[in-house]
Amino acid sequence: MDIITVFDYVGTLAFAISGIRLAAAKQFDLFGAYVVGLVTAVGGGSIRDLLLDVTPFWMTNPSYVLITAEALLFVVVFKKYVVYLNNTFFIFDAIGIGLFTVVGLERSMAAGFPWWVNVAMGGITGAAGGVLRDIFINEVPLIFRKDIYAMACLGGGLIYYMCHAFGLPSNITQVSAAVSVFTIRILAVHFKVSLPALSSLEELNTEDNG
């Protein structure tokens, strides 16, 4: 099992646990929690694969449904301690979006799409699972209102193409992009950087002109 696979599974586990925890808070039963965990973990890549017209990745490798089952087992058994692991999950989650972004971008590239579609597919792979999760638990998607999340994926995608433009070898390009996503995400949360809301811009405009 190479390092890419390890990070992929770590990210899947972190995504699944985030879905399962939010489902538990909404009184979902064990099955509902499993489905929300699975959708969080594989939803972004599934939307990407449907758009690219390739077989959804989790249908050719049982690891993802099994990792989600392990995530559920973990939450059930260690429910009391899960809350103390928030920082660990956050790091795992950030590793996950970094890796998912690069995997998604390259899968789109392999399907022959132009660079801006590839960057978008990287972003969808990293961020759409969380949007589906929030739709399933009937909440407004969190990433549309808080933190830098999908922007980190898009930023990493641009770094990928910058490395490409400078002719760097592909493994350095991959690592640079994934580490960029990870770093942007960590720094944004640490320094509480977020995008302005449109409605606050309105108030700003009003003051500028008033």
Add this chain to the structure above:
Amino acid sequence: MDIITVFDYVGTLAFAISGIRLAAAKQFDLFGAYVVGLVTAVGGGSIRDLLLDVTPFWMTNPSYVLITAEALLFVVVFKKYVVYLNNTFFIFDAIGIGLFTVVGLERSMAAGFPWWVNVAMGGITGAAGGVLRDIFINEVPLIFRKDIYAMACLGGGLIYYMCHAFGLPSNITQVSAAVSVFTIRILAVHFKVSLPALSSLEELNTEDNG
């Protein structure tokens, strides 16, 4: 029209009526109710067919859009009496999920996927329409919180492969699986069996350790 087709249409009718009734309760107009009915009836199979990369089944046979129109007409005309038919609809619905499960599983099998994907596709065919319905009416999906529903589909899928493993002929395998789904569903509702919620497990853990 063979017996499979009859059950398929009966299930479609029951699914469509369940969507139309919930839409009516949310003050949807006739068109909205029709769309929610159609999505409930064909949504699960459509997601399955998109994942399998085959043409969505309802786009090659007009029966499903017509049955949904009949369901709408039925609810409009017999609105007052519909509530007295709850048990009938429940039986029809349970027949539907039994049949949908087998149809979905075999369609996935025909597309060449492994057994665990086929079982999952059976479950998606039986249960995902109801999830889409609940998303459209902006409610938390019911099957994630109440009753044994999708678990019945998955159980039926496993029965299918058990029959397969014993070398039973395909029609007996199909009937056994569909009847299993139907029976699990009926018994679970009759005896009020449901999966525990994750949050109640938390309380259990707390008591165990406290």
Add this chain to the structure above:
Amino acid sequence: MDIITVFDYVGTLAFAISGIRLAAAKQFDLFGAYVVGLVTAVGGGSIRDLLLDVTPFWMTNPSYVLITAEALLFVVVFKKYVVYLNNTFFIFDAIGIGLFTVVGLERSMAAGFPWWVNVAMGGITGAAGGVLRDIFINEVPLIFRKDIYAMACLGGGLIYYMCHAFGLPSNITQVSAAVSVFTIRILAVHFKVSLPALSSLEELNTEDNG
């Protein structure tokens, strides 16, 4: 740039602005508003293309993601004045659904589907983006409760096939269908025509029998 393309882009702009404005009202950040705008503009066509198993149209032409970016810029800069342009946006939006309906219908026709699928695909192209928008902002889809909207798309689709049946040339058929959608939509809003809700039908029935 021919007239069809102009109308296509005008419709895209209007759809994107409608999504961005509703996202702003929900306190979405700039990225969230962009995504909701994009989903509103390209969501209907994307669902259609997934169902037809063709490459989603916006993945082969960067215009749509750029127009959505311009829509966001427009709303940010002219936020104070946007509210005075409601009627203009409404006209643009009605032009958009007319054109989207014809484009969607013909794309389905080109993929070799029967007429009733083509009409449905016209309706999905015109109306599904708004449904996805409302799901993303966690509201009950507006078109299921108010106004004639998707019905206008379906009406235009039927006009298309009537022109076809009379042997009219294809450009006249296209224009007739698009203008019909536009006209039905404008008239329905002007005269406040809407479909009855199912629940009000229930009351009617009760009075009839009481």
